Amino acid sequence: MTSTPRLELLGPQHARALERFERDNRAFFAARIGDRGDGFFERFDELLAERVDENRCGTSLLCVLVLDDEIVGRVNVLDLDRPDGAELGYRVAEHAQGRGLATAGVTDALAAASARGVRTVTARVFVDNTASRRVLEHCDFEPTGPVPSPDGSPREFVGYRRQLPPP
């Protein structure tokens, strides 16, 4: 890959490419952060429309990472106006691992969030998810200690926080 990845705001035009990204990488993501479930794929267009609405209303910043006309990743900053900080999430295609795409995408998404007035961003990561923890460290997040797991599972999660400067 020689081109530069581009962060795009998620829109209806991404539907089929995004579905392909999620289907092609389902097993990879399931093994690392849990499966979205069959319902996610059965109701794909309906759920996408809800996400696109969140972007339209400005409550969240949901983005795709595009490289050579292919969606190779997603970066989401959710609940932009949450008092204790917006929440960051990201995933990158299995075939594009280890090339700095997550770090680049998160960096760009944080700049976009800052431009929207967000000053605090939080993340939570399974303690053994080394790649994800590296991404957060590259992007100047500080660990804040143990946090509850997002799905109520007994797995141990660690929280991260980053203060954003004004743009």
Ligand SMILES: CC(C)(COP(=O)(O)OP(=O)(O)OC[C@H]1O[C@@H](n2cnc3c(N)ncnc32)[C@H](O)[C@@H]1OP(=O)(O)O)[C@@H](O)C(=O)NCCC(=O)NCCS
């Ligand atoms: C986590 C994830 C987004 C990383 O994507 P990526 O594009 O490969 O990330 P980057 O290339 O920007 O950085 C990954 C870093 O982790 C390192 N890394 C990857 N696997 C590693 C491992 N098993 N042990 C140690 N370091 C590892 C890479 O070397 C790189 O660090 P470096 O730049 O210092 O060399 C991707 O693995 C993924 O989608 N995982 C499943 C979903 C997920 O975990 N999302 C995060 C939920 S909080």
